[in-house]
Amino acid sequence: VGGKPRLDEETLEEIEEILIQADIGVDTSMDLIERLRERYGDADHEEVEQGVFDLLARELGSMLTVPTPIASTHRPTIILVVGVNGAGKTTTVGKLAKRFSDDGKKVMIAACDTFRAAAIDQLEIWAERTGADIVRHQAGADAASVAYDAMEAAVAQGIDVVLIDTAGRLHTKVNLMEELKKIQRVVARTIEGAPHETLLVLDATTGQNAVEQARAFHRDVSLTGLVLAKLDGTAKGGVIVAVTHELDVPVRLVGLGEGEDDLQPFDPEHFIAALLG
Amino acid sequence: QISDKLEGVFKKLRGQGKLTEANIDEALREVRRALLEADVNYKVARDFIKRVKERALGQDVLKSITPGQQVVKVVHDEMVVLLGGEQAPLDLTGSPPLVVMMIGLQGAGKTTTAGKLALQLKEKGRTPLLVAADVYRPAAIDQLEVLGESIDVGVYRAPDGTDPVEIARGGLELAKATGLDTVIIDTAGRLHVDDERMDEVARIKDAVSPREILFVADGATGQDAVTAASAFYEQLVFTGVVLTRLDSDTRGGAALSIREVTGVPIKYIGVSEKPDGLEVFHPDRLASRILG
Numbered sequence: 204v205g206g207k208p209r210l211d212e213e214t215l216e217e218i219e220e221i222l223i224q225a226d227i228g229v230d231t232s233m234d235l236i237e238r239l240r241e242r243y244g245d246a247d248h249e250e251v252e253q254g255v256f257d258l259l260a261r262e263l264g265s266m267l268t269v270p271t272p273i274a275s276t277h278r279p280t281i282i283l284v285v286g287v288n289g290a291g292k293t294t295t296v297g298k299l300a301k302r303f304s305d306d307g308k309k310v311m312i313a314a315c316d317t318f319r320a321a322a323i324d325q326l327e328i329w330a331e332r333t334g335a336d337i338v339r340h341q342a343g344a345d346a347a348s349v350a351y352d353a354m355e356a357a358v359a360q361g362i363d364v365v366l367i368d369t370a371g372r373l374h375t376k377v378n379l380m381e382e383l384k385k386i387q388r389v390v391a392r393t394i395e396g397a398p399h400e401t402l403l404v405l406d407a408t409t410g411q412n413a414v415e416q417a418r419a420f421h422r423d424v425s426l427t428g429l430v431l432a433k434l435d436g437t438a439k440g441g442v443i444v445a446v447t448h449e450l451d452v453p454v455r456l457v458g459l460g461e462g463e464d465d466l467q468p469f470d471p472e473h474f475i476a477a478l479l480g
Numbered sequence: 481q482i483s484d485k486l487e488g489v490f491k492k493l494r495g496q497g498k499l500t501e502a503n504i505d506e507a508l509r510e511v512r513r514a515l516l517e518a519d520v521n522y523k524v525a526r527d528f529i530k531r532v533k534e535r536a537l538g539q540d541v542l543k544s545i546t547p548g549q550q551v552v553k554v555v556h557d558e559m560v561v562l563l564g565g566e567q568a569p570l571d572l573t574g575s576p577p578l579v580v581m582m583i584g585l586q587g588a589g590k591t592t593t594a595g596k597l598a599l600q601l602k603e604k605g606r607t608p609l610l611v612a613a614d615v616y617r618p619a620a621i622d623q624l625e626v627l628g629e630s631i632d633v634g635v636y637r638a639p640d641g642t643d644p645v646e647i648a649r650g651g652l653e654l655a656k657a658t659g660l661d662t663v664i665i666d667t668a669g670r671l672h673v674d675d676e677r678m679d680e681v682a683r684i685k686d687a688v689s690p691r692e693i694l695f696v697a698d699g700a701t702g703q704d705a706v707t708a709a710s711a712f713y714e715q716l717v718f719t720g721v722v723l724t725r726l727d728s729d730t731r732g733g734a735a736l737s738i739r740e741v742t743g744v745p746i747k748y749i750g751v752s753e754k755p756d757g758l759e760v761f762h763p764d765r766l767a768s769r770i771l772g
């Protein structure tokens with residue numbers, strides 16, 4: 204950006220390219236470009252140079268809800284983890300188990316993915332790694348029953364945090380979304396105020412379909428937060444700007460790798476700086 | 481609906497008398513917007529629109545009574561050509577055992593696709609062997625074994641601590657020794673920016689010389705499809721692409737981006753989690769889907 208005395212069309216195109224390639228999306232990018240055009244269309248060079256970056260950063264920042272830490276004052280705190288297939292749910296559950304264990308909390312994992320091959324085995328390894336208890340049934344069992352048993356066991360054993368891993372499901376599959384609602388209902392009936400958090404895990408490489416995913420999951424199970432996984436890749440994850448702006452659901456955490464410590468609180472400033480390159 | 485939008489654009493322009501090149505530009509801006517909303521890569525969309533414009537002008541769209549429809553036809557046809565014209569089958573020529581290697585980013589659908597492919601080949605009368613070369617993901621080997629069990633296909637695994645290159649070799653050796661004609665190697669998900677992991681998969685390729693290397697990608701991938709696909713292509717020169725989870729409502733623009741940037745044909749699409757959820761790729765169907 205720069206070398207020209209004003210914010211000309213060529214510069215605006217360059218900015219559009221940056222925003223679109225970051226998966227910000229057409230509507231949001233056009234909104235931002237329009238604001239730049241209004242604000243800086245006739246400004247002089249120096250003001251534009253610094254102003255453009257600052258304005259973009261400020262506008263993007265205003266579209267991102269300020270993240271607050273995960274609720275963990277209830278006992279047990281119930282955290283339901285949901286999302287489409289392969290997003291990173293099980294790994295995020297493992298990382299959360301590590302994080303809460305490090306904080307001295309007694310953690311239980313509920314293996315509610317009773318469908319996918321070796322999903323329970325995968326979770327058992329994470330439970331072992333992080334010292335968390337695990338409640339599981341056999342493969343093919345009813346997911347809501349596992350959730351129910353986990354709630355009962357958590358109360359009986361004085362557990363601090365229960366992490367519920369669920370099967371990946373496309374938001375377009377009505378029967379699978381109904382199953383998820385049932386898991387949530389069972390949890391709510393068994394423990395007052397549960398689930399205290401319902402986190403949608405989004406793969407950072409996902410494009411505009413992430414908006415539809417978030418809308419559908421939010422409509423069906425009322426999300427309290429997003430986890431942006433796989434941000435250690437080259438994808439910018441810009442789609443969460445539109446998601447948080449539209450649904451007012453904050454990004455709470457980002458996944459930065461496959462290891463148990465690769466989970467960090469969402470830092471909007473850092474995210475925006477990386478996005479604008 | 482893109483055709484309605486374009487008809488709307490041209491109706492509005494009709495009132496101004498004869499259509500001009502600038503009018504075509506306006507219509508193509510609508511098309512470009514549709515492509516970007518469908519996750520087609522920014523640069524790929526720009527180059528594609530340029531080519532479409534040349535074709536549209538060459539076809540006298542300006543003189544047509546239904547310019548909107550005609551532009552859509554040019555776009556659709558150009559997209560089908562870009563996506564590969566007709567279906568590209570799996571290359572199974574050569575003396576057995578033939579090796580097929582699955583590669584891609586984390587969570588793309590490699591393991592599930594390996595199982596689906598094994599079932600399809602078995603139903604075509606071949607004798608596949610699945611090879612569990614993902615030593616990193618917890619229970620990845622168990623996952624492949626459960627899948628193999630469900631479709632009655634053998635799975636080769638090695639003791640914990642065996643290097644993935646050795647596992648691949650071992651699988652090929654077992655296939656040779658037992659007369660199985662196709663080896664399908666499931667590898668771990670990896671980032672194209674992880675040099676060590678990219679080097680590993682290059683070494684597996686060198687060790688077993690796959691007839692087919694399938695780049696497996698999530699059908700809902702956004703702008704990053706180009707970056708990842710180019711990097712994997714540069715390192716491995718894969719021979720086919722599989723786009724998974726197209727049973728969702730994602731538009732699938734990543735298909736256009738990956739094909740344009742690597743020139744590699746899309747061979748299959750994943751349309752369900754089940755072992756029979758693998759379809760041969762149809763360029764015209766995906767073109768209609770991307771255009772919305």
Ligand SMILES: Nc1nc2c(ncn2[C@@H]2O[C@H](COP(=O)(O)OP(=O)(O)OP(=O)(O)O)[C@@H](O)[C@H]2O)c(=O)[nH]1
Nearest residue numbers: 288289290291292293294371433458459460586587
């Ligand atoms: N690089 C990277 N890989 C990740 C991250 N989170 C998860 N993964 C990897 O992504 C793949 C899928 O992760 P899972 O945790 O199995 O995803 P899931 O959502 O539980 O998948 P399903 O249960 O099949 O729907 C695995 O290979 C993980 O190691 C991350 O933050 N960074």
Ligand SMILES: Nc1nc2c(ncn2[C@@H]2O[C@H](COP(=O)(O)OP(=O)(O)OP(=O)(O)O)[C@@H](O)[C@H]2O)c(=O)[nH]1
Nearest residue numbers: 288289586587588589590591592669725750751752
């Ligand atoms: N709906 C649907 N789900 C799919 C499809 N292909 C794979 N999946 C699901 O996507 C998730 C990830 O699939 P995997 O086969 O474990 O992906 P992967 O590439 O092997 O993952 P990593 O080994 O961790 O890199 C699983 O829940 C699969 O059941 C598909 O075509 N449609």
Ligand SMILES: [Mg+2]
Nearest residue numbers: 292293316371
């Ligand atoms: Mg899982």
Ligand SMILES: [Mg+2]
Nearest residue numbers: 590591614620
């Ligand atoms: Mg796998």
